[in-house]
Amino acid sequence: MARVVVGLSGGVDSSVAAALLLEQGHEVIGMFMRNWHDESVTINNECPWIDDSNDAMLVAEKLGIPFQVIDLSAEYKERIVEYMFAEYQAGRTPNPDVLCNREIKFDIFLDAAMRIGADFVATGHYCRKTETTHPDFGTLYRLLAGKDPNKDQSYFLCQLNQQQLSKALFPIGELLKPEVRDKARELGLVTAEKKDSQGLCFVGKVKLPDFLQQQLQVKPGKVIEIPETVAIEKFNHARRTLNELEASCYEPHYAASEGIPVADHQ
Structure with missing residues (x-):
């Protein structure tokens, strides 16, 4: 049989x-990835890496x-966090989870597993893969997609290439979430009742404005409605991105574009 390195995250799925x-x-x-250990930006110290490592x-x-x-x-700071900062600075909403899978779990982590003789790496993602032969x-x-429609995570792996997919295993892809928890209880695993992780990949639930202000320059700006009406006189420019719901308006607003020069009307 194969030698498989499993990315044990300290959660029930990878367990x-x-x-x-x-x-x-x-x-x-089992291999635990320590990708973030700055708890200054997490909410109530949720998702501290040391607790997850101990559970793993x-x-x-x-x-x-x-x-x-x-x-x-x-590597996580260079490839994921700095990318996030750059995207927010440009007014775009990033997807760090998709990038994390492509750049960290199935690139750097995969390479580390291969160096210790692994044939495959496995994760606790709710997705599946098939293979066919092309002439x-x-x-x-x-x-x-994973069998569980409520937990499908195939979208977050959508940027994996053929080489990465060839080395990836998704053992729980055919299971529903309740079945995964039942299996963990049957085996007496400490993670059986552990809540699912939330928030930014490997960082957890963060105070996003504080997190962004570590590097981004906050500047005032205006929200211009169509037709050209100033809806909000000032807002924190670095915290609003395209397609993001503007919660400070009385009615729902979405950013259609950014930085378009529009003359002020009195």
Whole structure:
């Protein structure tokens, strides 16, 4: 069977993914990615990396598999956080979760797994993959939605290329979330009742304005309605992006464009 490195996040999904691979007879290694450890921007210290790491370690001990922590915080800051800042500064809403999968989990993390002899990496994503043979291109991989329509995460993996997909396993893709929790309870895993993670990938629930103000320059601006009417005299420019709901208006407003020069009307 294959040697598989599982990205143990400290959550129930990756825990059960590791357990299922063991049941299938694979050699399984648990690896926790330490990608963020600045708790100054998290809400009530939620999603602290050390708690997640401890839970991942306890799961590995329960399953009897090797466990290690890999520090990718520098790469995460360079590839994800700085990208976020740049997008918000340009007035665009970024999607760090999609980028995190492409650049961190299935690039840097995948490379680290390959260096220790892994055949595949596995995660706790709710998605599936299939493979077909093309007469000209050989084996082709398709990313499919997970069986659970309420938890499908295939969108967040939409930028994986063929090489990345060829090395990826998604063991819980055929399960519903309640089935995953039932399996964790059956195995006595510490993560069985743990709440799902929320917020920014590997950072958790953050005070986004405070997070952005670490680097972005806040400047005043105007929201111009169509026709040209000043709806809001001033707002924090760096915190509003295209397509983002403007909650400070009495009625719903969305940003259609940004930076278009419009003359002031008295």
